[in-house]
Amino acid sequence: MPLSLLRSVVLPLVIIVAGLAVVASLSGYIERVRPAMPADYEDSDLSMNGSRLKGFALGSEGLIADWYWMRALQYIGGKIVRAPDETINIDDLRNLNPRLLYPLLDNATDLDPHFIAVYSYGAIVMPAIDPQKAIAITQKGIDNNPNEWRLYQYLGYIYWKLKMYNKAADVYERGSEVPGAAPFMRLMAASMKNEGGSRSTARDIYAEMLRSEDPQIKLTAQRRIAELDSFDEQEAIDKALAEFQDQSGRCPNSFAEIMPTLMHVKLPAGNEFQVDSANRLVDPTSAPYLLDKETCRSKVDREHSGLPLR
């Protein structure tokens, strides 16, 4: 091989190929020795104060609000994804330590006070973290958007969950006066005063939330309605089990023995009992109910059921 060819082609090609091989392995090495971010990095305080940032955003307040909103979704989503399933309780998310959710939502709404999706999300998720902050973010939404009757509905929902029925009634009443508000708002104001804690009131609230265009709110309402259906079903099953026990002096070996009775039961919401392909009695999420023979009562299969955990 001529020396010139060796110097001008072969040697450079060897350098290039060997160099790329070296950097490929170095890349993995650097990644391995790079220190991990501090454990509390994800939850460290926000650097910026949204209300102060407003005048300095060069007209990009909406864009920055969107960024805070997306970060809020990723923040809580990441916490839920990483947490073991059995630790997630949608009624109490405090063990996930989502301390930044409120500041993120607050900043987003400081920058864009008419960002309704943020208030709605806060109203639905924040009660499981900090009810007072849930009230604060929803009330902020109402203050900034007094004509959004949905926000009154969400605030009423928070007060209802806190069993503060008079306050809930007052909020529903105020919301019902907003032009274009659903007639349901006036009905809810009355229901709160008369039967705030009843299951039928809960069903009415969730049925109305099911009409929301927000997928998060729809999902919450669907799960809650399924939970209420399950409560109705479990009550009917337990009643049938008690009757069987009274008549035969023993607990049935399986639900099959009380199935003929259950098939004639009319559930409060007009539903019927469901069975799967193996003829097992299933809950609204299609997971079979379990029979606790010690207490002779039905129970939800926590491992397989999609019902909210308590």
Add this chain to the structure above:
Amino acid sequence: MTPTQSTLIQRLAAIARNAFREAVRDRILYNLILFVLIITASAIFLGELTAGQEARVIVNLGLSAILLFGAFISIFVGVSLVWKEIEKKTVYSIFSKPIGRGEFIIGKYLGLCLTLLVNVLVMGAGVSLALMYVGGGSLVGRIWGAILLIFLELTILTGVAIMFSSFSTPALSALLTFFVFLIGHFSSSLLDLATGLGSRGAIWLFTAIYYLLPNLSNFSFIANTANGQVPPAAMLGGAVLYALVYDIVLMTITVMIFSRRNFK
């Protein structure tokens, strides 16, 4: 000593010195004034904007600005460095002297790296002063590891810009270098994307991009620094070696292309 007797190092140093002087004459360092204005304004106003975390924001803002200003210089000066010499035909007078094409390219590259080093050092000093102003003096010593990593990243970006400019127009070279800058920061995600894709062709393509393009996320340490971390010696050593080897690869490719270029 006559020019013919000068050593390789002396010839490279002469070209590098000239490239640096040219950058100074072209007022490249004026960007420092803009940087100082941004950092000074940030230091004064951040107290109003931040929730008591001025130092953290100064680190994030200052180091990001060093990277962006540096990338801007690397790309736009890098792509025109060789092209200008060819366009003004000064390249003929240079090559009439006992200077090889490879020496010319590497000298120019080193000159621009020197310009970037001065830039980065002055900007780093600016960030340090701003940190002291907002009471974040404890972070001053911690930012320099990240600044070194930024400089190493810029040397690779400069190499990429010069490589593209050795066979393409300045506008296209700038665009391509900018893409490398963007993709280089996402390259680890590219490998995840490749494994997540069903298509064999896509897997092959993304894996090839991952291994061929520089993995610039190796040099990203800004968020860590803002949280008080310092890059460990092993990481700094790995990054220096990575940049050095990648720079050698880039210069080898550039010299190969430039040596075959016809200036007639």
